[in-house]
Amino acid sequence: MTTDDGGPVSRAEDRSLSQTKLILDRLADSWPRRAYVKKQELEPFFESDKEDFLEHLLPFRQHPQYQSCSPDMRSRVLSCGWLMYNAKTVQIETEIVNPACLDIIGGAMPGLRAAASQKAVCETMVDEVYHVHLVEQASRLTRSRRGLDDVVVPQFNLVRRMRERQRDLSDPWQRRMIQFATAVVSEIFISDYLHLLSESDEIQSFNRMTVAAHRHDEMAHSPLFRSLAHLFSHELTVDQRAVFAGMLPEPVLWFADRELDVWLLLLRQIGFPQADEMIRECKMSGTADLASLDSSGVVSLAEEIGLLDSAAAHDSFARQGLIP
Helix, strand or coil: CECCCCCECCHHHHHHHHHHHHHHHHHHHHHHHHCHHHCCCCCCCCCCCCECCCHHHCCCCCCHHHHCCCHHHHHHHHHHHHHHHHHHHHHHHHHHHHHHHHHHHCCCCCCCCCHHHHHHHHHHHHHHHHHHHHHHHHHHHHHHHHCCCCCCCCCCHHHHHHHHHHHHCCCHHHHHHHHHHHHHHHHHHHHHHHHHHHCCCCECHHHHHHHHHHHHHHHHHHHHHHHHHHHHHHCCCHHHHHHHHHHCCHHHHHHCECCHHHHHHHHHHCCCCCHHHHHHHHHCCCCECHHHCCCHHHHHHHHHCCCCCCHHHHHHHHHCCCCC
């Protein structure tokens, strides 16, 4: 076996690739047993004495304007938090992950044309479409019970910034690469993103169960996308690997965005008093909360597949605050 520049592949690298392919085979074969899409539909019910969302996840929870609002308004804000949480899930699945999967299925991604990769990615797309159905069902229940049918959740900065980055790139392969990098980062982070709600007894049981079902599948998607990233990067040229190394840390900052602009539009829709002033003051402390993310998974992935070997790649990760 040789590398793209004609040099021999080391035994350690060969073993690593073999292990990655074995992981893909196991993930693909385990899908009928572990996927929640194969299980009975969750039965919705409503608990009027519990909130829809965790207050400590609100980016403005300590602001005096929020602290002084009425209990009814606070409850409406938390319901909006749940709708926003679900809408972000939908946008991640439909705008980021599934398009990346379609690129793989279409044979446009180097290193990912083998049968195991194709099978695992097809199964993942089924998972993701079911997750959209799952969280939309939860949102419909909340909208109906909380009188929020007319609330509109706009596009999140995570998606918007990926789209802007794609528009800056002239080559189609680079646009596909930033889509794939954003999908990899999202799948690494989303399990932690879902963790707190999936185990909380403070919120609606149906909400908790919905998130837990989603997280169950996402815990398999994270190692899958790590394996896909490994196989993908191995087939890139030296120049292409350098581009990928520079791109991979960018979506980390996008994922950490506090989405204050989205919150402002939601707060305006429910008549939250002085929402503009509160969000403006929150922005003064920064628009992203990188400290809330455990970025070690992205860094370890980059190390495992050799993306941090160059000084330029190391600097790219350092600029995003992921390494010293």
